[in-house]
Amino acid sequence: MNKNYFKWLIKSRKVSILFFTLICIAFQLISFTSYDPEYPLDTFQLSTNIGGVLSVFLTAAIPVLLFSYIHRKSSADMYLALPVSRKEQLITTVVLTWLMAYGSFFLGTLIVWAARLNCVVRIRTLVFIQLFSAYSFLVLILFFSAVYVLANSVFDGIVMIGAYSILPAVVMITVTTFIYSMIAGNFVPYDSFIYRIGTLLSPSTLFFNNLEYLLAPNDGGQEIFNPYYIVVQLVYGLLSLVILKIHFINRKAERTDQISDEALSYPFIINAYLILILLSLAWSVVSDSMNGLEFAYLLLFFIYIVASFVYKRTLKITWKPVAFFICACAATLIFAKAGWTTEGFGLSHLPHELFPERYLHYNYSADVTIEDLGKQVPDYNQDRAYLSFELCIPKEKASEYASLIDRFETLRNDAISNFYHYGASDPSTEINLSIFNKAKEDGPYMNYYDYNRVPPLSEKELKAISEKCEITIYVINDSEDDNVTDREYDSLNDMNLDEFLHWRETRSK
Amino acid sequence: MLDIRNLSKNFKKKEVLKDLCLTVPDKSITGLVGVNGAGKSTLLRSIAGVYAPEKGVITLDGKSTYYDMETKKKIAFVSDEAYFPMGATINSLKLFYECMYDFDKSAFSRYLSMFELDPKASISTFSKGMKRRVSLMFALSVHPKLLLLDEAYDGLEPLARLHFKNALTDLLEDEDVSVVISSHSLKELEDICDSFAMLENGSIMSGGDLTESKGNINKYQLAFREDMTRDDFADLEILQFEKEGQVYKLVIRGDEVMVEEKLRAMNPILLNVLPVNFEELFIYELESRGKKS
Numbered sequence: 001m002n003k004n005y006f007k008w009l010i011k012s013r014k015v016s017i018l019f020f021t022l023i024c025i026a027f028q029l030i031s032f033t034s035y036d037p038e039y040p041l042d043t044f045q046l047s048t049n050i051g052g053v054l055s056v057f058l059t060a061a062i063p064v065l066l067f068s069y070i071h072r073k074s075s076a077d078m079y080l081a082l083p084v085s086r087k088e089q090l091i092t093t094v095v096l097t098w099l100m101a102y103g104s105f106f107l108g109t110l111i112v113w114a115a116r117l118n119c120v121v122r123i124r125t126l127v128f129i130q131l132f133s134a135y136s137f138l139v140l141i142l143f144f145s146a147v148y149v150l151a152n153s154v155f156d157g158i159v160m161i162g163a164y165s166i167l168p169a170v171v172m173i174t175v176t177t178f179i180y181s182m183i184a185g186n187f188v189p190y191d192s193f194i195y196r197i198g199t200l201l202s203p204s205t206l207f208f209n210n211l212e213y214l215l216a217p218n219d220g221g222q223e224i225f226n227p228y229y230i231v232v233q234l235v236y237g238l239l240s241l242v243i244l245k246i247h248f249i250n251r252k253a254e255r256t257d258q259i260s261d262e263a264l265s266y267p268f269i270i271n272a273y274l275i276l277i278l279l280s281l282a283w284s285v286v287s288d289s290m291n292g293l294e295f296a297y298l299l300l301f302f303i304y305i306v307a308s309f310v311y312k313r314t315l316k317i318t319w320k321p322v323a324f325f326i327c328a329c330a331a332t333l334i335f336a337k338a339g340w341t342t343e344g345f346g347l348s349h350l351p352h353e354l355f356p357e358r359y360l361h362y363n364y365s366a367d368v369t370i371e372d373l374g375k376q377v378p379d380y381n382q383d384r385a386y387l388s389f390e391l392c393i394p395k396e397k398a399s400e401y402a403s404l405i406d407r408f409e410t411l412r413n414d415a416i417s418n419f420y421h422y423g424a425s426d427p428s429t430e431i432n433l434s435i436f437n438k439a440k441e442d443g444p445y446m447n448y449y450d451y452n453r454v455p456p457l458s459e460k461e462l463k464a465i466s467e468k469c470e471i472t473i474y475v476i477n478d479s480e481d482d483n484v485t486d487r488e489y490d491s492l493n494d495m496n497l498d499e500f501l502h503w504r505e506t507r508s509k
Numbered sequence: 510m511l512d513i514r515n516l517s518k519n520f521k522k523k524e525v526l527k528d529l530c531l532t533v534p535d536k537s538i539t540g541l542v543g544v545n546g547a548g549k550s551t552l553l554r555s556i557a558g559v560y561a562p563e564k565g566v567i568t569l570d571g572k573s574t575y576y577d578m579e580t581k582k583k584i585a586f587v588s589d590e591a592y593f594p595m596g597a598t599i600n601s602l603k604l605f606y607e608c609m610y611d612f613d614k615s616a617f618s619r620y621l622s623m624f625e626l627d628p629k630a631s632i633s634t635f636s637k638g639m640k641r642r643v644s645l646m647f648a649l650s651v652h653p654k655l656l657l658l659d660e661a662y663d664g665l666e667p668l669a670r671l672h673f674k675n676a677l678t679d680l681l682e683d684e685d686v687s688v689v690i691s692s693h694s695l696k697e698l699e700d701i702c703d704s705f706a707m708l709e710n711g712s713i714m715s716g717g718d719l720t721e722s723k724g725n726i727n728k729y730q731l732a733f734r735e736d737m738t739r740d741d742f743a744d745l746e747i748l749q750f751e752k753e754g755q756v757y758k759l760v761i762r763g764d765e766v767m768v769e770e771k772l773r774a775m776n777p778i779l780l781n782v783l784p785v786n787f788e789e790l791f792i793y794e795l796e797s798r799g800k801k802s
Contacts (some may be wrong), residue, residue, distance in 0.1 A: 008608035012601065074592035081557040082609050083582035253559050254520050418749075 002088035026110030047112040051105040058101040059140035134206040142240035156260040172198035183286040183344035184419035185449040194406030214228035266311035270293040282336035374458035389471040416452035466497040473500040516565035527711040540698035541691040543708030549691040582653035587661035599628040612650035617650040653792035699787035730758040732779035748793040
C-alpha cells in the first residue's frame with residue numbers, strides 16, 4: 001500500500017467518505033423505527049441486512065469511482081504516470097474501499113447491537129458476523145474491481161458489473177427450465193449442486209446466504225452455515241486477483257477508450273447470455289412446454305443486435321452476428337432435440353433407490369369421471385371426481401407392499417414414456433404421481449419426483465389401496481347441465497372411497 | 510540523461526514504435542516532431558511510464574522510467590489532453606501534487622503569480638489556454654529531472670509562452686533538467702529547442718543538434734549562363750530543385766563550405782546561401798525521405 005496515495009485518496013474524498021458512512025449508518029439505525037420489544041432480534045436482523053445490502057452496493061460502486069481513471073485517456077495519463085506502481089494503486093484503492101464498505105457496516109451493526117440488542121445477540125455471534133462480513137466484502141471488492149477493469153470505458157465497466165451480477169440468475173433459469181421441461185419427474189437430488197448453482201456463481205448471494213444463517217440460525221432459509229461457501233468465495237477472490245493482475249497491473253494503457261473486446265468482456269457476456277437464453281428457449285421448443293416462442297426468438301434477435309451495437313459502438317449491421325445468431329439457434333435446437341430424444345440425456349432414467357430413507361411415499365391425485373374412477377376425465381367442463389391419496393410405506397414393510405410398489409413403478413415408467421411422447425406442456429386434465437422419501441414421518445421431503453400424464457389406477461386397484469391408506473374424493477360440479485345442486489355439492493366434499501361409492505350408487509338409483 | 514534503447518510498442522497488430530533509440534542529454538531541450546500518427550505521443554507516454562515498453566528499455570540516469578518509482582517521481586508529464594477532476598481547483602490539485610511528488614511550494618507560488626491564475630476558481634471554468642498554464646505550472650512546481658510536454662506548449666498565448674520559456678530557462682540554469690517537447694508548431698520549438706528528433710512511422714528519422722542540423726542543410730540561389738538540369742548536380746545531395754527562368758533554387762544537404770566550393774566550380778553568375786529554419790528542415794527531410802522511398 002502507498003501511504004501518499006492513500007493520504008491523497010482520503011483527503012480528496014473526505015466529504016464523500018463521511019457522507020457515505022453516515023448514510024449507511026443512518027439506514028441501519030432506521031430499523032429501530034420498527035423495534036418491537038417482543039422480537040428484538042428482528043431489529044438486529046433488519047439492521048444487519050440493510051447494512052449488508054448497502055455495503056455490497058459500496059463494494060461495487062466505489063471501485064467504479066476510484067478506478068474510473070483507467071477508462072479515460074487523460075486521467076490514465078495522469079494516474080499511470082504517478083510515482084505509485086499499479087500494484088500499489090490497486091492495493092491502496094482496495095484497502096480504502098474495504099474500509100468504507102466494512103467500516104460503515106461495522107459501525108452501524110455495532111451501534112445497533114450496543115444500543116439495545118447486546119442482551120439478545122451474543123457477542124460471539126456478533127464477532128462471527130463481523131469476521132465473515134469483513135472477509136466477504138474484501139472478496140466482493142476484488143470481484144467487482146476485476147469485472148470493472150475488464151472493460152475499456154466507464155460505461156462498459158458498469159455494464160460488465162451488471163451483466164456479471166445477473167448472469168448467475170440467467171444460468172439458474174436455464175438450468176431450471178431444463179429440469180422442468182426436459183426431465184420427466186423433474187427430479188434432481190435435493191442436495192445437488194444444481195440447486196445451488198445460482199448461489200455458487202454469485203459472490204453476493206454467497207455472502208447473503210451465509211449471513212442469513214448467522215442472523216437466524218434456527219429459522220433461516222438455509223439449514224446450516226455453509227463453510228464451503230467460504231472456500232468458493234476464496235476461489236472468487238483468487239480468480240479476481242488473477243484478472244486484476246492481467247487487466248490492471250499489466251494493463252495496456254492504450255486500451256483506454258477503445259471498445260471492450262477482451263475475451264471476458266462483451267464477447268463472453270453477449271455470447272453467454274445468448275447461448276443461455278437460446279438454450280432455455282430450445283428446451284421449451286422441443287418439449288412443447290410454452291407457446292409464442294417465435295416472438296421470443298425475434299425479441300432475442302433484436303436484443304442481440306442492440307447488444308452488438310453497444311459493444312462495437314457502430315450501427316452497421318454485418319452478416320457475422322446475424323449468421324452467428326442463426327447458427328446458435330440451430331445448434332441449441334439440435335442440442336435440445338438430442339436431449340429430448342435421449343429422454344433428458346438419460347437423466348429421466350437415472351437408477352434410483354426406493355428406500356434411501358426409512359419411508360417411501362406415493363402421492364397420487366387425479367381428475368377422473370364420477371362413473372368410473374379408473375377413467376381420466378376428458379375435459380374440465382363436466383362433473384368429475386378429484387381423488388387423492390398419500391401412501392406411506394415404511395422400509396420394514398416393503399415386502400408386504402411389494403405388489404403395490406411394482407404397480408407404482410410401472411406407473412412411473414408409463415409416465416416417463418407419456419412425457420416424452422406427448423411433450424411437457426400441461427395437459428387439459430392430468431393425473432399426478434409424486435414419489436418421495438422421508439427420514440421421519442413428519443420430516444422434510446427428500447428425493448422428490450413429480451410425474452404428470454400418469455395412467456389412471458383402476459377402481460379395483462384403488463379399493464386395494466384404500467385398505468392401506470385413506471383415499472379422499474371431491475366431487476366437482478363444472479358441467480353446464482347442473483346435475484348436482486349446490487346444497488348437494490357442499491355435502492360431497494371430502495368423502496372417502498366407501499362413502500363415494502355409496503353416494504354414486506344412491507345417485508344412479 | 511534519458512536513454513531509450515531499441516524501444517518497440519504495438520497497439521494490437523499495429524507497430525507504433527519500432528526499435529527506437531534516442532538519447533536526451535541533461536540540461537537540454539529536445540523537440541520531438543513528426544507527422545500525425547508518427548508515434549510522438551506514444552513515445553512520450555512510454556517515457557512517462559504510462560505505456561509499458563514491449564521491447565527495449567527506457568532509463569533516466571540508468572534507472573527504468575516504468576518500473577522505478579523514485580525515477581518516476583522525477584518525471585513530470587503534461588499530456589496533450591490535460592485531466593482535471595470535476596470541480597477541481599488549483600488548490601485541490603495542489604494537494605494531489607503535494608502528496609505524490611516533491612512539491613516546491615515557493616516555486617508554485619511564484620508560477621501561480623507568473624501565470625496569473627486564480628487558485629480558488631474551478632478549473633472547469635478556465636479556457637483551454639488557462640488549463641494548459643495550470644498543467645505547466647504544476648509540472649514545473651515538482652522540480653522534475655525530466656519534463657515531458659506533449660503538445661502542451663501549443664495554444665499558449667504569446668505572453669504565457671514567454672513566461673514559460675523564461676521559467677524553462679531558469680529551470681535549466683539551476684538544475685540538470687532534460688525537456689522533451691512535442692509540437693506541431695515548429696517555429697515555436699525552434700525558439701527553445703537545442704536538439705530535435707524527427708519521428709516517422711515509429712522510428713527516429715533524423716535528429717541531433719538543431720543548429721548543426723540546420724547548418725547541414727542550406728538553400729542556395731544560383732544563376733547560370735547556360736541551362737542546367739538536376740543531373741548536373743549529381744555529386745551533391747539535392748533535397749529540392751526548382752528553376753525559375755535562369756535562377757535556380759536548390760536545397761542541398763552537406764557541409765556548407767564544401768557544397769559552396771563545388772557550386773563555385775560550376776561558374777555560376779549568382780550564388781547566394783540562405784539558412785533554413787526548423788520547419789523547412791522538417792519539410793525537406795520528409796520530402797527527401799519520400800523521394801528515397
